[in-house]
Amino acid sequence: MQGMDSETRSKLVAALWQVTAEQGWNGLTLARVAASAGVPLAELRWRCPSRLHLLRLHGQAMDAAVLADAEAQQHGSPRDRVFDTLMRRIDAMQPHRAGLLRLFQDVQRDPLLALLLLAELPGSMAWMLEAAGIPSAGLLGLLRVKGTTAVWLATVRAWAKDETQDLAPTMAALDRALDQAEKLARSLRLPPPEGAD
Numbered sequence: 605m606q607g608m609d610s611e612t613r614s615k616l617v618a619a620l621w622q623v624t625a626e627q628g629w630n631g632l633t634l635a636r637v638a639a640s641a642g643v644p645l646a647e648l649r650w651r652c653p654s655r656l657h658l659l660r661l662h663g664q665a666m667d668a669a670v671l672a673d674a675e676a677q678q679h680g681s682p683r684d685r686v687f688d689t690l691m692r693r694i695d696a697m698q699p700h701r702a703g704l705l706r707l708f709q710d711v712q713r714d715p716l717l718a719l720l721l722l723a724e725l726p727g728s729m730a731w732m733l734e735a736a737g738i739p740s741a742g743l744l745g746l747l748r749v750k751g752t753t754a755v756w757l758a759t760v761r762a763w764a765k766d767e768t769q770d771l772a773p774t775m776a777a778l779d780r781a782l783d784q785a786e787k788l789a790r791s792l793r794l795p796p797p798e799g800a801d
């Protein structure tokens with residue numbers, strides 16, 4: 605997946621979720637993705653040799669969408685920065701909502717796929733913390749990544765049920781999840797990120 609230009613990446617991610625929305629995860633084939641994206645199958649073999657690689661490509665695309673505007677997320681308290689960063693990720697997911705919701709349905713019947721997806725998530729959450737100007741390295745960083753992962757999962761569950769235009773229920777769920785994460789951090793006496801109130 606290295607060296608892939610942004611146009612090809614966008615086409616493949618869009619095709620991934622279009623085919624998933626129509627066929628479900630079990631009906632997702634690499635040939636269907638290639639045809640939907642307008643990419644030769646031989647090229648897809650080189651760029652994304654499996655369905656898991658396509659899911660990783662999606663994760664990288666969502667990371668990139670947030671990181672491209674990381675400088676705009678460096679203002680306000682650490683909590684505000686995390687809130688804004690995670691909502692930017694939700695915004696990046698919106699165009700692929702139908703496919704993602706179909707995947708969420710299918711993953712409930714596929715424990716192995718659920719484990720694979722969960723294994724990929726902390727890496728993206730570490731990047732989200734970095735985008736918010738919060739270190740993700742070391743033991744403290746690991747705890748922050750775990751906490752951010754839990755916050756993200758709660759937010760995505762709310763987003764999956766949120767059919768509003770302004771995503772107010774999703775934002776409210778994110779706010780509640782951040783409250784819970786902050787309470788847990790205080791109970792564990794973890795030092796707040798620099799710049800915290």
